Amino acid sequence: MPAGVSVFVGREAELQVLRRRFDEAAIGRGGICFVLGDVGIGKSRLAREVAESAAQQGARTATGAAPMTASPLPFAALVDALRHDIEANGRDRLDSLAGHHGARLARLIPESGSDVGELADDAESAPQLRTYEAMRAYLRAFGTSTAPGLLVLDDLQW
Secondary structure (H helix, E strand, C coil): CCCCCCCCCCCHHHHHHHHHHHHHHHCCCCCCCCCCCCCCCCHHHHHHHHHHHHHHCCCEEEEEECCCCCCCCCCHHHHHHHHHHHHHHCHHHHHHHHHHHHHHHHCCCHHHCCCCCCCHHHHCCCHHHHHHHHHHHHHHHHCCCCCCEEEEEECCCC
């Protein structure tokens, strides 16, 4: 075994449950799973194992984590997952998934280097609603019939 690589042990039953749920999602029966437990028992590692397995099967995967902060940051884990998706697959993927909403989502990731300029609808009364609609469009297109999607959001308790 290469140095720095640890063996995944002790969570085979949970791993199989999550893999079965992913297999169901891959044939159109999507859903949501929560991995709960005490600190340090391997929840993040379990989720990472499932994501790696899904990626090996051709799934689109993205992982995000909420930072531990003094005050909550709504949607931080989702924005982090979006950031990792852009880093791994480029801004073109964002535009292909979110369509005309891509510029709005790119504004959530300033380090992406995208020149998004001012959005015409920002002067209107509901920019938060449009950001919600943009994220919704992205997530709806994230998984398709030819490439299922797996989104892992970690540390949501923060």
